[in-house]
Amino acid sequence: MSPLDALPACRDAVPANGNDYRRPDVIPSRTLLSRLALSCVALAAVALPAAAQPAWPTKPLRFVVPYQPGGIIDAAARVIGPKITESWGQQVIIENKPGGNAIIGMSFVAKAPADGYTWVLATLGDFTVNPTMIKDIPYTIDKSFAPVGIITSIPTVFAVNAASPYKSMADVIADAKKQPGKISYATPGNGAINHIAMESIALNTGTKFQHIPYKGGAPATTAVAAGDVPIGLLAVTAAIPFIKSGKIRLLATATQAKLTQYPELPTLAELGMLKFDGSNWVGMMAPKATPTALVDKMNAELGKILRMPDVVKRLAATGGTPIPGSVADFDKRVKAETAAFREVVTKAKIEAQ
DSSP: OOGGGSSHHHHTOOOTTSOOTTSTTOOOOHHHHHHHHHHHHHHHHHHSOGGGSOOSOOSOEEEEESSOSSHHHHHHHHHHHHHHHHHHSSOEEEEEOOOTTTHHHHHHHHTSOSSSSEEEEEEHIIIIIHHHHSTTOSOOHHHHEEEEEEEEEEOEEEEEETTSSOOSHHHHHHHHHHSTTTSEEEESSTTSHHHHHHHHHHHHHTOOOEEEEOSSHHHHHHHHHHTSSSEEEEEHHHHHHHHHTTSEEEEEESSSSOOTTOTTSOBTTTTTSOSSOOOEEEEEEEETTSOHHHHHHHHHHHHHHTTSHHHHHHHHHTTOEEOOOOHHHHHHHHHHHHHHHHHHHHHHTOOOO
16 A cells, blocks of 8 residues: 555545646656655554554463472462453463573573563572673573563561570671681572672671571571571571571661561661662563563553552562562662672672582
């Protein structure tokens, strides 16, 4: 179809100078035709209804979780997914693609069609720590993914065995300076945000500790509660049962703001021991070339869902706090934390295992 056929008004138009291009005996000037064509194209673009644009979504969406079923990421996906289905009328399929320190699942999404039907949910460590610590990773966060938003954040606390002599962070630091490298601490694993935060504390206080990585938060917390390891940076939800039973004592939080459930605890930030938020979070990203309009629509939907009372309650049951925010806020946080973690990884010489 030619530009002149875009609208009936254009097709039937007769130039004001009387040169009717519909008559075979009249040949209008090339300039006149060009101007008329351009005008009609513009009018056609304005007149085309929004319905002419491709609808989205028109088929099931896929949420890729780069871990086994269970855990905070999988739980967050299964809280958010049904809400999106309810709102948009399309099923959300949770696909668990574990392995390779989340690299298998992340790589899958990085290579997926950028059509708005594939999204990845992963943790702070997957988006910010892995790229700074793992060599030859087959993607880069800024070039392979489009940030969408944070879904939930899980606070981290500095805990000690209740039988230990430590009553404050000052006690821990003083003892660490007396016997550098002798005091051990537990974390959910090498390269976890807990590990990065603890090494940052050591750098900021001129101390040295011995890292004891466990395979997950539960065994790390149990080790501190049993006295196998004297201290640990732990997810607050994992620590709560042991706090109530009197086996663990909290000295501080790794959050930037005080925890409402423990307002008496100082933050490591206000003590000058930690310059970033040591909480773990679950966020969402999409393949890099995913249209901005679709990313923005998903971000807006997450914002609505994360403010729903039942969603807040369900995420709280997993230890999480909803963190609705803009795409720009999430992008800024990822870049800032990646830079901060890279500095710690380099100075502390942390290597992937």
